[in-house]
Amino acid sequence: xxxxxxxxxxxxxxxxxxxxxxxxxxxxxxxxxxxxxxxxxxxxxxxxxxxxxxxxxxxxxxxxxxxxxxxxxxxxxxxxxxxxxxxxxxxxxxxxxxxxxxxxxxxxxxxxxxxxxxxxxxxxxxxxxxxxxxxxxxxxxxxxxxxxxxxxxxxxxxxxxxxxxxxxxxxxxxxxxxxxxxxxxxxxxxxxxxxxxxxxxxxxxxxxxxxxxxxxxxxxxxxxxxxxxxxxxxxxxxxxxxxxxxxxxxxxxxxxxxxxxxxxxxxxxxxxxxxxxxxxxxxxxxxxxxxxxxxxxxxxxxxxxxxxxxxxxxxxxxxxxxxxxxxxxxxxxxxxxxxxxxxxxxxxxxxxxxxxxxxxxxxxxxxxxxxxxxxxxxxxxxxxxxxxxxxxxxxxxxxxxxxxxxxxxxxxxxxxxxxxxxxxxxxxxxxxxxxxxxxxxxxxxxxxxxxxxxxxxxxxxxxxxxxxxxx
Amino acid sequence: xxxxxxxxxxxxxxxxxxxxxxxxxxxxxxxxxxxxxxxxxxxxxxxxxxxxxxxxxxxxxxxxxxxxxxxxxxxxxxxxxxxxxxxxxxxxxxxxxxxxxxxxxxxxxxxxxxxxxxxxxxxxxxxxxxxxxxxxxxxxxxxxxxxxxxxxxxxxxxxxxxxxxxxxxxxxxxxxxxxxxxxxxxxxxxxxxxxxxxxxxxxxxxxxxxxxxxxxxxxxxxxxxxxxxxxxxxxxxxxxxxxxxxxxxxxxxxxxxxxxxxxxxxxxxxxxxxxxxxxxxxxxxxxxxxxxxxxxxxxxxxxxxxxxxxxxxxxxxxxxxxxxxxxxxxxxxxxxxxxxxxxxxxxxxxxxxxxxxxxxxxxxxxxxxxxxxxxxxxxxxxxxxxxxxxxxxxxxxxxxxxxxxxxxxxxxxxxxxxxxxxxxxxxxxxxxxxxxxxxxxxxxxxxxxxxxxxxxxxxxxxxxxxxxxxx
Numbered sequence: 001x002x003x004x005x006x007x008x009x010x011x012x013x014x015x016x017x018x019x020x021x022x023x024x025x026x027x028x029x030x031x032x033x034x035x036x037x038x039x040x041x042x043x044x045x046x047x048x049x050x051x052x053x054x055x056x057x058x059x060x061x062x063x064x065x066x067x068x069x070x071x072x073x074x075x076x077x078x079x080x081x082x083x084x085x086x087x088x089x090x091x092x093x094x095x096x097x098x099x100x101x102x103x104x105x106x107x108x109x110x111x112x113x114x115x116x117x118x119x120x121x122x123x124x125x126x127x128x129x130x131x132x133x134x135x136x137x138x139x140x141x142x143x144x145x146x147x148x149x150x151x152x153x154x155x156x157x158x159x160x161x162x163x164x165x166x167x168x169x170x171x172x173x174x175x176x177x178x179x180x181x182x183x184x185x186x187x188x189x190x191x192x193x194x195x196x197x198x199x200x201x202x203x204x205x206x207x208x209x210x211x212x213x214x215x216x217x218x219x220x221x222x223x224x225x226x227x228x229x230x231x232x233x234x235x236x237x238x239x240x241x242x243x244x245x246x247x248x249x250x251x252x253x254x255x256x257x258x259x260x261x262x263x264x265x266x267x268x269x270x271x272x273x274x275x276x277x278x279x280x281x282x283x284x285x286x287x288x289x290x291x292x293x294x295x296x297x298x299x300x301x302x303x304x305x306x307x308x309x310x311x312x313x314x315x316x317x318x319x320x321x322x323x324x325x326x327x328x329x330x331x332x333x334x335x336x337x338x339x340x341x342x343x344x345x346x347x348x349x350x351x352x353x354x355x356x357x358x359x360x361x362x363x364x365x366x367x368x369x370x371x372x373x374x375x376x377x378x379x380x381x382x383x384x385x386x387x388x389x390x391x392x393x394x395x396x397x398x399x400x401x402x403x404x405x406x407x408x409x410x411x412x413x414x415x416x417x418x419x420x421x422x423x424x425x426x427x428x429x430x431x432x433x434x435x436x437x438x439x440x441x442x443x444x445x446x447x448x449x450x451x452x453x454x455x456x457x458x459x460x461x462x463x464x465x466x467x468x469x470x471x
Numbered sequence: 472x473x474x475x476x477x478x479x480x481x482x483x484x485x486x487x488x489x490x491x492x493x494x495x496x497x498x499x500x501x502x503x504x505x506x507x508x509x510x511x512x513x514x515x516x517x518x519x520x521x522x523x524x525x526x527x528x529x530x531x532x533x534x535x536x537x538x539x540x541x542x543x544x545x546x547x548x549x550x551x552x553x554x555x556x557x558x559x560x561x562x563x564x565x566x567x568x569x570x571x572x573x574x575x576x577x578x579x580x581x582x583x584x585x586x587x588x589x590x591x592x593x594x595x596x597x598x599x600x601x602x603x604x605x606x607x608x609x610x611x612x613x614x615x616x617x618x619x620x621x622x623x624x625x626x627x628x629x630x631x632x633x634x635x636x637x638x639x640x641x642x643x644x645x646x647x648x649x650x651x652x653x654x655x656x657x658x659x660x661x662x663x664x665x666x667x668x669x670x671x672x673x674x675x676x677x678x679x680x681x682x683x684x685x686x687x688x689x690x691x692x693x694x695x696x697x698x699x700x701x702x703x704x705x706x707x708x709x710x711x712x713x714x715x716x717x718x719x720x721x722x723x724x725x726x727x728x729x730x731x732x733x734x735x736x737x738x739x740x741x742x743x744x745x746x747x748x749x750x751x752x753x754x755x756x757x758x759x760x761x762x763x764x765x766x767x768x769x770x771x772x773x774x775x776x777x778x779x780x781x782x783x784x785x786x787x788x789x790x791x792x793x794x795x796x797x798x799x800x801x802x803x804x805x806x807x808x809x810x811x812x813x814x815x816x817x818x819x820x821x822x823x824x825x826x827x828x829x830x831x832x833x834x835x836x837x838x839x840x841x842x843x844x845x846x847x848x849x850x851x852x853x854x855x856x857x858x859x860x861x862x863x864x865x866x867x868x869x870x871x872x873x874x875x876x877x878x879x880x881x882x883x884x885x886x887x888x889x890x891x892x893x894x895x896x897x898x899x900x901x902x903x904x905x906x907x908x909x910x911x912x913x914x915x916x917x918x919x920x921x922x923x924x925x926x927x928x929x930x931x932x933x934x935x936x937x938x939x940x941x942x
Contacts, residue, residue: 134787168642
């Protein structure tokens with residue numbers, strides 16, 4: 001295919017490609033800018049076709065540099081700014097990136113000399129370079145390290161074809177109109193954010209970029225600017241919803257959809273969204289599938305509350321052993337960097353990718369996520385999902401945070417036990433009592449262990465594997 | 472991928488798949504119906520996975536049967552009802568179809584016994600059959616014989632992947648919304664019509680089917696029904712436009728686009744459309760590319776009048792020798808049935824498909840079609856396109872129809888000559904005079920030859936090759 005940026009510079013030259021609230025760039029300007037930056041990359045000895053690590057916030061500069069890396073035929077290695085320097089270096093080395101481009105405000109004193117600040121790159125004297133004329137769908141566009149809750153992070157290869165298929169599958173689900181504008185407050189170094197950049201390129205759509213998630217600021221944007229779509233995680237949705245209560249100010253008339261990913265959300269929040277006229281499309285996906293592969297359309301949201309929906313048009317889905325979710329999708333990664341067997345070990349002989357998530361389907365084919373297969377506790381033949389137990393305990397007084405894991409047990413095989421960050425003193429009797437009132441008996445944790453804080457990874461997810469080690 | 476019909480029966484079970492003005496079928500109903508029909512096909516000894524020729528009008532029955540053939544894993548061979556029985560039989564034999572299903576009102580006395588009337592199929596007692604669960608993108612979904620203006624018709628193989636990519640490219644250009652409804656008054660046995668059926672399946676969109684093009688009826692539909700898009704050829708657009716003059720009745724508020732294909736249209740007609748608020752998207756494509764690969768967006772229609780637009784997002788385009796239009800697109804046919812070298816002979820070594828059309832690009836990359844390379848007349852080193860000369864003569868009084876071809880000439884190599892169907896008596900002096908006033912001297916036909924009627928093929932296109940034989 002033609003280079004997507006160059007293509008949009010022809011198809012939609014004067015459409016706004018990106019808008020950070022202060023400055024807008026058209027596709028024509030973004031393409032020209034990418035040519036200038038490509039020249040600067042070369043002048044800084046960043047080899048053609050090399051991998052380039054990026055450590056960036058959601059800024060216009062980060063966006064421009066990412067586009068330049070892609071358009072010049074180089075591959076982006078997205079790094080997560082929440083990682084320690086040691087973790088960043090491990091990924092940098094593993095990726096064999098030629099350099100790491102770092103946003104000035106993310107620079108750290110202990111970074112190696114080979115790393116390059118954005119301002120240094122931008123100040124380089126160089127002549128503009130012609131872009132790579134074509135994007136091969138099989139070519140790797142980006143690499144993202146999964147912030148796995150178990151094991152060492154692995155670099156997920158994402159091809160142009162993966163991004164293309166993902167964007168088109170989303171278009172078939174959510175629709176596309178010439179005036180779409182997608183608000184990107186999720187990190188561009190995650191697939192949730194980067195997939196918005198790629199949709200922008202593929203649809204010729206405006207991406208409204210915000211540096212961080214500030215609920216008041218986002219709320220004002222949704223009210224005052226022509227944003228049509230926004231990607232959110234449950235935390236963000238709840239914060240935005242709170243600003244619409246008790247008195248709601250409607251979002252701008254073009255606003256269509258909150259695309260919700262990153263975990264389950266409670267029924268009450270969804271009901272409140274409905275009350276305030278905020279359409280929420282729940283979705284399910286992962287870095288390996290280049291974002292969403294399952295989504296709940298607006299039309300079904302009401303009848304299928306709690307479900308993440310149906311597999312998108314180009315995704316096939318079924319349940320395997322232990323109800324593990326298996327998928328086939330053209331958005332599936334071709335593999336992990338430097339780990340030739342890592343994907344095949346997660347793939348059945350007939351080509352189904354094993355997601356590691358457990359779920360169930362209703363009669364209409366709607367998917368409900370139950371939890372991670374690694375977290376599942378089989379107790380006396382019954383399956384227990386920590387997510388469910390933890391969700392129930394969210395409404396129990398005296399608890400700030402809770403995580404449930406399985407512990408070996410002679411009678412039952414496994415039993416659930418809970419790690420609790422209490423509000424004040426831990427009251428085990430009350431907690432057990434609460435569990436018996438709200439959960440089947442076998443799901444109630446047999447022990448409640450006090451802990452100061454739950455271990456979380458860079459993505460904020462609880463690392464149950466580390467809790468299991470404590471037992 | 473999952474079988475598209477079954478997929479939409481899950482994703483959009485209660486959405487209207489097809490509406491012929493009298494009856495509506497939801498995707499769920501259409502999928503169930505396809506299962507019943509598949510059983511009837513089997514009961515009628517139509518082998519699984521075989522090719523099935525279809526001779527159908529744009530009726531609901533034809534639509535249902537086409538869907539059943541696809542959904543059951545069989546391949547459609549679309550036949551053109553305007554062909555003679557001898558021509559139909561040649562294509563039927565060439566395609567090795569197991570049978571030919573014929574709409575009752577298209578049945579002819581000289582059809583072989585192996586052909587089956589729709590009513591016979593529908594009256595067959597049989598149990599419903601399960602559909603083919605998946606559609607392989609590399610699998611041939613349909614075969615269409617090109618009504619070539621030269622040579623014997625060839626069966627163009629169209630894979631599911633071709634249709635899928637074509638539909639998605641169109642979506643990226645025209646947008647898609649959950650309430651789209653596409654009016655299909657163009658024949659479903661042409662790619663213009665069948666591509667609407669396929670978009671309906673892929674988008675989960677309603678197809679509004681009309682048996683024929685009756686301008687008054689179509690005008691009423693556009694005014695009163697929630698149609699958003701319609702595919703037209705110039706003749707249809709002009710007829711519809713005439714009904715909007717002198718006093719126009721606006722189309723329904725959701726109406727977005729007339730997708731215009733099938734040949735050039737004059738500037739004046741486009742200006743009149745603009746005046747009446749009818750958005751026209753011009754396009755360019757062919758059976759071999761599964762419909763449009765180049766289109767002019769609404770936004771550019773005004774500035775680029777006369778152009779067919781820019782290559783769609785997934786299409787690459789450039790000009791080759793003699794300004795022949797070369798393309799690369801995922802919608803390109805994998806080849807012609809039983810003619811293994813026919814496609815490769817039209818493809819450059821580096822994979823560009825030679826369309827046989829000649830065009831030029833402006834500075835912004837917009838394409839203008841000049842004519843067929845076979846029709847191009849090189850006269851004293853100048854290129855002359857019959858289309859241009861004929862278009863100019865359309866406004867010359869005394870002419871009902873005109874076609875221009877090249878004739879060998881000692882001095883100039885070739886010179887243009889015209890075959891004319893006059894209104895009354897042929898007045899060669901006036902015609903020459905008219906040409907000199909409106910065309911460069913070398914483009915004016917050197918001779919005007921009277922003819923009763925121009926030879927046309929089944930698609931209504933003038934067969935210049937037959938005129939050249941008369942010289």
